[in-house]
Amino acid sequence: MMEFKSNKGIFQQIADSICERILLGELAPEDKVQSVRQLASQLGVNQNTIMRTFLELQHSNIVENRRGIGYFVTKDAPDTIREMRKEEFTKDILPGFLQQVKLLRITKTELEPLFNQLKENEDENK
Amino acid sequence: MITINNLSFAYKKQKPLFNELSLNERTGQIIGLLGKNGAGKTTLLQLISGLLTPKSGQIDINGLNPINHAPVLLEQIYFVPEEFIMPSVKMHSYVNGYASFYPRFDKALFNELIKQFELDENKNLSKMSHGQKKKFRIAFALASKCQLIVLDEPTNGLDIPSKAIFRQMVAGALEDDQTVIISTHQVKDVETLIDKILLIDNGQIIFDESIINLSERYNFKIVSHLPEHTLYSELNPMGYKVLTPSDGETSEVDIELLFNAINDGVKFNNEKPNHE
Amino acid sequence: MNNIFNINRFGKLIKQQYQLSGKNLVLALSSIFIVYTAILLLFTFNNSSIETLEWLPFFIILNTVIALPFAAYAFPAFRTKEKTFDYLLLPCSVAEKFTLNIIIRILAPWIVLPTIFYISSHLASELAQWHNPALKIESFSLSTILGQINHDDLRIAIPSIILSALIHQSVLFAGATVFKKQPLIKTLVAIGIVASVIIFYFYIIIEWADIYQNGKMPWFAIIENKESAIHCLLGLEIVLLTTTWAYAFFKVKEKEIA
Numbered sequence: 259m260m261e262f263k264s265n266k267g268i269f270q271q272i273a274d275s276i277c278e279r280i281l282l283g284e285l286a287p288e289d290k291v292q293s294v295r296q297l298a299s300q301l302g303v304n305q306n307t308i309m310r311t312f313l314e315l316q317h318s319n320i321v322e323n324r325r326g327i328g329y330f331v332t333k334d335a336p337d338t339i340r341e342m343r344k345e346e347f348t349k350d351i352l353p354g355f356l357q358q359v360k361l362l363r364i365t366k367t368e369l370e371p372l373f374n375q376l377k378e379n380e381d382e383n384k
Numbered sequence: 385m386i387t388i389n390n391l392s393f394a395y396k397k398q399k400p401l402f403n404e405l406s407l408n409e410r411t412g413q414i415i416g417l418l419g420k421n422g423a424g425k426t427t428l429l430q431l432i433s434g435l436l437t438p439k440s441g442q443i444d445i446n447g448l449n450p451i452n453h454a455p456v457l458l459e460q461i462y463f464v465p466e467e468f469i470m471p472s473v474k475m476h477s478y479v480n481g482y483a484s485f486y487p488r489f490d491k492a493l494f495n496e497l498i499k500q501f502e503l504d505e506n507k508n509l510s511k512m513s514h515g516q517k518k519k520f521r522i523a524f525a526l527a528s529k530c531q532l533i534v535l536d537e538p539t540n541g542l543d544i545p546s547k548a549i550f551r552q553m554v555a556g557a558l559e560d561d562q563t564v565i566i567s568t569h570q571v572k573d574v575e576t577l578i579d580k581i582l583l584i585d586n587g588q589i590i591f592d593e594s595i596i597n598l599s600e601r602y603n604f605k606i607v608s609h610l611p612e613h614t615l616y617s618e619l620n621p622m623g624y625k626v627l628t629p630s631d632g633e634t635s636e637v638d639i640e641l642l643f644n645a646i647n648d649g650v651k652f653n654n655e656k657p658n659h660e
Numbered sequence: 661m662n663n664i665f666n667i668n669r670f671g672k673l674i675k676q677q678y679q680l681s682g683k684n685l686v687l688a689l690s691s692i693f694i695v696y697t698a699i700l701l702l703f704t705f706n707n708s709s710i711e712t713l714e715w716l717p718f719f720i721i722l723n724t725v726i727a728l729p730f731a732a733y734a735f736p737a738f739r740t741k742e743k744t745f746d747y748l749l750l751p752c753s754v755a756e757k758f759t760l761n762i763i764i765r766i767l768a769p770w771i772v773l774p775t776i777f778y779i780s781s782h783l784a785s786e787l788a789q790w791h792n793p794a795l796k797i798e799s800f801s802l803s804t805i806l807g808q809i810n811h812d813d814l815r816i817a818i819p820s821i822i823l824s825a826l827i828h829q830s831v832l833f834a835g836a837t838v839f840k841k842q843p844l845i846k847t848l849v850a851i852g853i854v855a856s857v858i859i860f861y862f863y864i865i866i867e868w869a870d871i872y873q874n875g876k877m878p879w880f881a882i883i884e885n886k887e888s889a890i891h892c893l894l895g896l897e898i899v900l901l902t903t904t905w906a907y908a909f910f911k912v913k914e915k916e917i918a
Contacts, residue, residue: 267596268599299555302551307595455752467742
């Protein structure tokens with residue numbers, strides 16, 4: 259079962275979790291996403307809600323509908339999602355983060371090791 | 385699929401339960417029927433299934449009047465009542481006896497559902513616990529593939545794991561031409577499952593709205609301070625549970641909060657006009 | 661598909677009845693067999709000689725005692741609200757449900773009960789004779805009994821006797837469609853009330869009002885011979901039987917839960 263922690267609409271939450279799986283590489287471009295029925299039955303969520311999720315994802319070019327076969331992850335899906343998430347991040351999360359940094363008087367030097375850690379991750383990935 | 389026009393009904397020697405109630409539901413939805421105790425949820429379901437005769441008004445299911453008990457209609461309706469008595473036979477005898485009446489009965493699906501619910505096919509039905517009997521009837525209902533499946537308080541008596549399985553089964557087993565009506569007090573049990581909310585009170589449908597519309601038009605959230613446009617609020621350990629108009633984001637519908645808001649007299653602009 | 665009576669669907673209904681109560685049926689028939697045999701054994705062991713005709717009272721009383729309450733408890737689903745609920749929603753027409761109940765509750769006993777009686781009586785005869793070979797027992801046989809009825813009047817009356825038995829069953833059967841709990845007793849009380857009203861009426865017009873005084877014959881005395889009397893009776897019985905069945909049918913048709 260999926261945990262509905264966020265307060266977004268359920269179809270939005272499911273869309274987010276599919277995006278998450280694409281970013282994590284569990285679903286690669288050109289992969290077939292589970293069918294509406296499978297997802298509905300797995301999550302215990304109404305099929306129309308799942309349909310709505312797919313329409314939303316299709317609208318954002320993250321999945322595409324191949325007639326009669328099902329929904330497939332698009333070639334550019336990971337990039338598209340990253341683009342969307344980045345926008346969300348700078349708009350919704352960063353301001354809060356910066357405000358916390360300010361409130362707690364965290365200095366750049368304190369943050370540096372954390373950023374370096376991120377860099378190491380990147381190197382490893384390469 | 386379900387059309388009700390100006391339905392009035394009263395039990396003998398009692399004041400009218402429904403007064404000119406009208407309703408129109410298309411095929412292929414899971415409808416959550418909510419209402420206070422005694423609002424007439426079960427009675428409405430029984431009228432729809434032809435178990436009671438209306439005082440006046442018409443009920444039309446797939447073009448047929450249910451009160452005529454036509455077999456062509458009966459074989460497309462499966463009703464799981466809240467209370468029922470099972471005969472003293474093993475499960476497979478019951479299935480052998482009843483399944484053939486339902487032309488679309490899916491034996492493979494039935495076996496799968498029984499497995500999911502961890503029911504023993506060789507057990508005597510009358511010796512099962514109430515929850516097990518209920519799970520059996522729900523499994524039979526879904527396997528019947530009837531166009532109209534009526535579930536009266538289906539999660540009453542189910543243990544906690546079974547409630548999740550119930551949602552998964554209902555969500556996964558339905559075809560496009562099937563309509564499910566679930567009457568319940570346990571809104572949390574069906575919150576993710578239903579397409580729309582139908583609320584009856586004072587003999588009328590006072591609220592009839594799809595979950596997706598609600599999640600787009602309203603925000604249901606928990607906040608520490610009451611926001612400006614609060615439609616309804618309740619105290620909560622974290623602060624307030626509030627209902628506000630949407631700010632553009634979608635929101636997970638909290639049916640309990642919605643129900644309380646409606647009972648508190650909050651008006652929704654998409655409310656049905658037949659409410660006085 | 662025919663919505664009034666479909667033979668295929670009727671077959672499913674029979675199968676469903678069998679799946680649900682086949683075991684109970686076997687149990688009930690065995691109990692009847694045991695009770696019949698026990699009673700008839702008492703009869704055979706306590707008599708040194710038995711003529712065929714002597715079986716007849718047993719035949720009539722035992723079968724009546726079983727058949728009448730059995731008819732009075734027709735439509736067993738109607739005894740509780742919950743079962744009525746499921747029964748009404750069972751995808752069969754009223755005619756199909758009604759016909760099956762008529763067959764099981766009224767007609768089938770006419771074959772099943774005599775058969776059991778036949779077997780039980782023969783078993784009882786055999787056992788008694790085996791126990792005491794000196795006994796002179798004529799075993800039970802319906803055809804012998806019929807052959808022994810020489811009285812023509814009685815022979816003419818047989819159809820009307822059978823019809824009258826059917827009417828008794830059917831009235832109790834109709835009662836089962838009306839009364840939810842205790843249909844047997846309630847129907848008997850209802851019949852008792854109706855019967856006493858009729859008797860009281862005749863008492864009033866014949867005895868008290870004495871409208872047939874001065875040697876006038878009562879209206880029912882216009883029938884001249886026994887044969888036409890029997891025919892009148894038959895006609896009356898057929899009307900009564902169909903009315904009872906029609907009444908029961910509409911009661912089932914209008915059944916709802918409330």
